Amino acid sequence: MIITAGQVCMCPGKCSCGYRDNRTYRANCSYEGLTHVPTDIRNYKELKFILLNNNHISALENGQFNGLHELNYLDLSNNHLEELSSEMFIGMINLKTLKLNYNRMSMGKIYENAFKFLENVQVFEMYGIYKDFLVEDSSYPVSVLNLKKVTTLKLDGQNHSSFDKAFMQLKNLQILSLSGINGYCTINRIREDHFVNCPYLVILDLSLCEIYSIDAGAFSKLEKLEDLNLSFNHHLEMTGVKNATLNLKRTNIKALKLKYIHRKHQIIIEKDAFTELKNTSLEMLYLDQNKIARMEQDVIYTLPKTMKFLSVRDNRFTNGKFVKVLYKLENLESFDCSFQLQSTLSHGESPSFISVFFQSIASEKKDEPKFPPKLRHIYASHMNLHYSLIPSASLYNNCLETLDFSSNKFETFGGEWKGLHSLKLFNLSSNGVRFIHPDFFNDMKNLSVLLLNDNHIGKTIATDTQFKIFSSQVNLKYLDLSHNEIKELPKFIFSNLGNLEQLLLKDNVLTALDFHLQDLYKIKFIDFQNNSIFEFSDIQRDILSKLFRTNNLTINLENNKLKCDCQNPDFLKWFNENHIHFVNFYNYKCKFKNGSYVFLNRASELFFELSNSCKSLQITVYSVIGCLLFTLLLSIIAIIYYNKGKRKHIISLFSRHVQPYEVLDHDEKYVVYLSYSDRSSEVVSRVEEHLEKKDISCFGKHKIEYGEPEVPGLTAGLGQSDCIVCFLTQDYLDDGLCVQEFRSGIHKGYETGRQILILILLEDIDETNLLIQNEEFYRYVLKNTPYTPRSGEDLLSYVENQVREIQSL
Numbered sequence: 001m002i003i004t005a006g007q008v009c010m011c012p013g014k015c016s017c018g019y020r021d022n023r024t025y026r027a028n029c030s031y032e033g034l035t036h037v038p039t040d041i042r043n044y045k046e047l048k049f050i051l052l053n054n055n056h057i058s059a060l061e062n063g064q065f066n067g068l069h070e071l072n073y074l075d076l077s078n079n080h081l082e083e084l085s086s087e088m089f090i091g092m093i094n095l096k097t098l099k100l101n102y103n104r105m106s107m108g109k110i111y112e113n114a115f116k117f118l119e120n121v122q123v124f125e126m127y128g129i130y131k132d133f134l135v136e137d138s139s140y141p142v143s144v145l146n147l148k149k150v151t152t153l154k155l156d157g158q159n160h161s162s163f164d165k166a167f168m169q170l171k172n173l174q175i176l177s178l179s180g181i182n183g184y185c186t187i188n189r190i191r192e193d194h195f196v197n198c199p200y201l202v203i204l205d206l207s208l209c210e211i212y213s214i215d216a217g218a219f220s221k222l223e224k225l226e227d228l229n230l231s232f233n234h235h236l237e238m239t240g241v242k243n244a245t246l247n248l249k250r251t252n253i254k255a256l257k258l259k260y261i262h263r264k265h266q267i268i269i270e271k272d273a274f275t276e277l278k279n280t281s282l283e284m285l286y287l288d289q290n291k292i293a294r295m296e297q298d299v300i301y302t303l304p305k306t307m308k309f310l311s312v313r314d315n316r317f318t319n320g321k322f323v324k325v326l327y328k329l330e331n332l333e334s335f336d337c338s339f340q341l342q343s344t345l346s347h348g349e350s351p352s353f354i355s356v357f358f359q360s361i362a363s364e365k366k367d368e369p370k371f372p373p374k375l376r377h378i379y380a381s382h383m384n385l386h387y388s389l390i391p392s393a394s395l396y397n398n399c400l401e402t403l404d405f406s407s408n409k410f411e412t413f414g415g416e417w418k419g420l421h422s423l424k425l426f427n428l429s430s431n432g433v434r435f436i437h438p439d440f441f442n443d444m445k446n447l448s449v450l451l452l453n454d455n456h457i458g459k460t461i462a463t464d465t466q467f468k469i470f471s472s473q474v475n476l477k478y479l480d481l482s483h484n485e486i487k488e489l490p491k492f493i494f495s496n497l498g499n500l501e502q503l504l505l506k507d508n509v510l511t512a513l514d515f516h517l518q519d520l521y522k523i524k525f526i527d528f529q530n531n532s533i534f535e536f537s538d539i540q541r542d543i544l545s546k547l548f549r550t551n552n553l554t555i556n557l558e559n560n561k562l563k564c565d566c567q568n569p570d571f572l573k574w575f576n577e578n579h580i581h582f583v584n585f586y587n588y589k590c591k592f593k594n595g596s597y598v599f600l601n602r603a604s605e606l607f608f609e610l611s612n613s614c615k616s617l618q619i620t621v622y623s624v625i626g627c628l629l630f631t632l633l634l635s636i637i638a639i640i641y642y643n644k645g646k647r648k649h650i651i652s653l654f655s656r657h658v659q660p661y662e663v664l665d666h667d668e669k670y671v672v673y674l675s676y677s678d679r680s681s682e683v684v685s686r687v688e689e690h691l692e693k694k695d696i697s698c699f700g701k702h703k704i705e706y707g708e709p710e711v712p713g714l715t716a717g718l719g720q721s722d723c724i725v726c727f728l729t730q731d732y733l734d735d736g737l738c739v740q741e742f743r744s745g746i747h748k749g750y751e752t753g754r755q756i757l758i759l760i761l762l763e764d765i766d767e768t769n770l771l772i773q774n775e776e777f778y779r780y781v782l783k784n785t786p787y788t789p790r791s792g793e794d795l796l797s798y799v800e801n802q803v804r805e806i807q808s809l
Contacts, residue, residue, distance in 0.1 A: 066091030127183025157185030180208035220247035271298035
């Protein structure tokens with residue numbers, strides 16, 4: 001019994017039930033060890049689904065389900081039923097699906113009228129009948145003839161059994177399965193008239209039926225036939241295909257499955273193998289697992305123009321010349337040649353399958369057709385190719401959407417692949433790739449899924465300081481870089497991936513979140529599992545907090561090296577406040593300096609303890625420093641006091657040789673004043689060189705001559721410059737001279753009524769410290785957002801354009 005809001009809902013004994021509108025509509029009584037159907041099941045008039053499979057039910061009472069007029073689905077599979085009487089299913093007028101698979105009734109124990117009350121059943125399954133009861137030379141059960149509306153029939157395939165003329169009554173029968181994959185099938189020979197009394201069949205499944213031979217044209221009378229499955233009949237061999245396909249042009253055949261029908265030795269598919277298919281409407285052909293070593297080119301010419309899908313997976317191709325003429329299949333949409341794992345398939349042999357493949361698609365001639373014009377999907381994974389260098393390629397005249405080249409042992413992609421404008425999914429995973437040219441993906445602007453996991457491209461990415469490798473993937477939604485030995489990521493490596501939703505970086509050696517998160521506007525999931533990340537900076541936490549709110553971002557940080565110490569107590573507090581955004585948060589651990597670990601499920605308690613401990617430590621440290629400074633001050637006073645005579649002599653001597661400076665008069669006019677800290681000098685040098693090449697004069701502290709007083713020289717330079725370029729870093733904020741230059745620029749702007757400051761942000765600046773140390777600086781930067789360059793060239797062009805604009809005012 002289940003209690004729901006407003007009503008008590010009942011359920012048959014030992015069953016679990018589903019409810020809809022306060023009614024019991026589904027009873028699941030499977031795997032309960034039942035020996036009989038629950039006696040009260042007829043009390044649940046609204047039941048639509050009953051699952052009684054996988055029990056020990058050996059008999060059904062007559063009228064067992066009588067009164068369940070709403071019942072649509074009944075599964076009695078995998079029980080011990082031994083007979084079906086004529087009254088068992090009385091009253092089940094709306095039953096649509098009945099499953100009696102894997103029971104123990106022989107055909108003789110199924111009464112002729114057993115299903116006479118099931119006039120609306122559309123799907124009937126009774127395969128896997130106790131194997132000892134299979135009798136040769138018997139007919140299929142005539143009892144199913146009462147199922148006038150049946151569309152799907154799944155039975156065991158019996159040798160020498162037949163479908164007699166009475167089966168012509170089943171005019172709705174469209175799907176017939178005698179497959180040994182589901183139940184038992186031992187049909188050694190398919191006779192010419194085997195299915196002549198089932199003329200309405202659309203789908204026929206004869207897979208794994210131990211078929212040795214097929215009479216010529218055995219399927220030709222099935223005019224509505226669209227799908228024929230002869231797979232896993234390894235005695236049939238390719239020689240039996242000709243009889244099976246004879247006069248298939250009289251049918252409506254769309255799919256032909258010939259997997260695993262030849263296993264004795266390697267074979268060559270000769271040009272006349274599929275000639276009977278030429279004038280059919282075939283769309284899908286499966287030739288998997290047949291030890292095919294070669295397919296003659298002429299075979300492609302015998303396939304119908306209607307072909308949309310061709311699969312030759314898991315064979316033993318040593319020659320792939322037929323790939324060159326695939327473009328003759330004008331409507332082909334998918335080609336699958338994966339799992340050619342034999343050692344004979346190597347690019348060192350001539351001509352190998354994939355060698356011919358690459359030769360056929362890589363062409364600079366745009367007007368030369370190399371792909372079928374409608375080909376959208378190529379699957380070529382697990383080919384064991386050992387290619388050390390994949391060259392640049394021009395893949396024109398295609399509409400490819402999927403390329404799967406995973407697990408092929410490709411090591412280097414040496415140039416750009418042009419022409420893949422429609423590509424949406426590209427799989428290069430598990431290749432052991434060590435280098436990808438920065439321009440490789442340049443022409444793949446519509447990529448949605450890119451799989452690069454399980455390679456060795458960490459160094460390739462780390463050295464991409466121009467951020468080119470993913471610069472064109474503006475539509476990318478899923479990027480997998482897992483297991484790539486990535487130690488660090490360039491700051492703007494993902495700057496163009498504004499549509500990215502999932503980023504997988506697990507199983508690498510990252511120690512910090514060092515890439516620019518602000519550009520991932522739509523990111524929803526980042527996987528950092530199994531890295532060495534120990535903390536996030538304040539700025540990174542602020543950005544992540546914003547993404548938690550706007551995108552409901554989820555992060556996986558399992559098995560990293562998070563730290564617990566006095567430098568990051570706020571980190572723990574932040575974790576606790578946002579724990580719902582971390583996958584398996586309660587499995588996370590952080591490490592103390594003494595080497596011990598603690599689970600972050602105690603984050604709030606841990607934060608409190610750590611804060612108190614750190615405050616005590618700070619007081620101790622400050623006390624010691626204070627004592628040292630006081631002692632030092634006393635020492636200095638004592639030294640000065642006991643050396644008064646020497647002090648006067650030094651001052652006198654210094655006064656005679658060093659005269660106070662005068663403010664220097666700089667007559668020269670400058671366009672740009674460069675304000676920067678020492679750590680930015682290299683970048684400034686490049687900017688200055690670029691500007692002066694453009695006839696824009698520059699001034700900065702590096703131009704003050706030796707011996708010239710620094711502050712007056714810079715003051716004069718500021719006064720003689722039209723605009724000031726400030727290169728902002730954390731060091732800039734700490735440099736008093738830089739801050740003075742910045743203030744001078746603000747005041748000069750107020751005096752002239754013009755905006756003369758150009759702000760360039762070279763690295764992240766802690767906004768909290770910025771506000772504490774310099775409020776005026778903070779307000780101005782907050783109001784006038786600094787420009788963050790995406791590359792060196794971008795920086796040069798931006799500064800030049802801004803200077804020109806100020807000059808024009």
